[in-house]
Amino acid sequence: MNILIKLIQVAFLYGFYVIGSWLHDILHIPLPGSIIGLLLVWGALSTKLINLKWIESGAHSLLSVLPIFFIPATVAIMNYGHFFSGKGSLLIPITIVSTFLTMGVASFVSQSVAKRMDKRKAGSECN
Structure with a gap:
């Protein structure tokens, strides 16, 4: 069921x-x-x-099962080896920094929303 x-x-x-x-x-x-x-x-x-x-x-x-959908995109990168051989190596630190920046912003926003929701719940429970 x-x-x-x-x-x-x-x-x-x-x-x-x-x-x-x-x-x-x-x-x-x-x-x-x-x-x-x-x-x-x-x-x-x-x-x-x-x-x-x-x-x-x-x-x-x-x-x-969402991570399974990223496997084809990761494997497809192998077709662009010539791109990574030059200045493509700069993509690695850029990717790492942008990933941590995205994680930080997402966590800040989600925590802010959660705090706001808790305040609303506390305010509605007092009434």
């Missing part, structure tokens, strides 16, 4: 992807359909049109 629920949730998320792709094709939006679908999910969750519990375990299932 749990697998069936996850499949339904993944199908629901896939529906947002399909809608995003359709909007991309019809409206010629300069974003990929997958990003448009992601924004639609975010908007639906933010406006409480859909409940997080309706997609939570399906989303966790997809996120658990």
Whole structure:
């Protein structure tokens, strides 16, 4: 039964992807359909049109296999060895610095949002 629920949730998320792709094709939006679908999910969750519990375990299932999707991109880098032989070696420190910068900004933002949510909860509990 749990697998069936996850499949339904993944199908629901896939529906947002399909809608995003359709909007991309019809409206010629300069974003990929997958990003448009992601924004639609975010908007639906933010406006409480859909409940997080309706997609939570399906989303966790997809996120658990997400690293597998990066393997083809990593292997494809092997086709550009000539690029890395010159000044491409500068990409390594740039990648490391940008990764840590992204992690730092993401952690700062998530902690700020969590603190703000805690303050709202504490304020609503007092009323």
